Amino acid sequence: MAGEGVTNITSINKQWEDIELGSDSDIEPHDVVIASHSLSMLDIQEALAKMNAAATKYVYLFTFAGRWMDGGLCEEICGEKHHSWSDYIHLCNILHDMEIYADVEIWDSEFEQRYANMDEAVTRIMETYDLPSEKDGVLREYLSGTLVTDDGALCLKRKSKSAMIRWQPNSH
Numbered sequence: 001m002a003g004e005g006v007t008n009i010t011s012i013n014k015q016w017e018d019i020e021l022g023s024d025s026d027i028e029p030h031d032v033v034i035a036s037h038s039l040s041m042l043d044i045q046e047a048l049a050k051m052n053a054a055a056t057k058y059v060y061l062f063t064f065a066g067r068w069m070d071g072g073l074c075e076e077i078c079g080e081k082h083h084s085w086s087d088y089i090h091l092c093n094i095l096h097d098m099e100i101y102a103d104v105e106i107w108d109s110e111f112e113q114r115y116a117n118m119d120e121a122v123t124r125i126m127e128t129y130d131l132p133s134e135k136d137g138v139l140r141e142y143l144s145g146t147l148v149t150d151d152g153a154l155c156l157k158r159k160s161k162s163a164m165i166r167w168q169p170n171s172h
């Protein structure tokens with residue numbers, strides 16, 4: 001923003017659950033509220049209601065459609081789907097119950113994660129998925145057949161579907 005001379009954007013670096021509209025001095029109504037691949041809070045309906053109340057023009061949510069971007073990694077390693085990230089349809093159903101009728105756009109996405117070496121890849125993926133230490137060997141075996149070398153780094157390339165959910169706060 002600074003490099004482009006943009007001064008009309010406010011970034012608030014707090015957990016959404018910790019925001020109290022009207023009582024935080026830095027939180028006032030904003031034209032647009034954006035949440036990108038970050039909606040893993042326990043009370044998602046409360047979070048969506050708060051986003052709706054904080055926006056004067058639009059709310060944009062970016063999330064996954066269908067299988068999360070892991071490309072089946074958790075199913076390979078643990079034998080189960082990763083449950084921390086909700087599919088877009090779950091959010092749409094909650095919004096519908098709130099009488100918010102959002103527009104949805106879905107597109108193909110590609111994700112690439114780069115690692116200096118196998119140890120870094122294993123450590124970061126174990127942390128991301130909160131995998132138990134006994135899965136280290138299975139993960140290393142999986143990654144040895146999945147990671148590709150690109151310009152001196154190990155890369156994990158995955159395909160997924162992404163969704164944008166958008167609505168106007170006063171449209172319900």
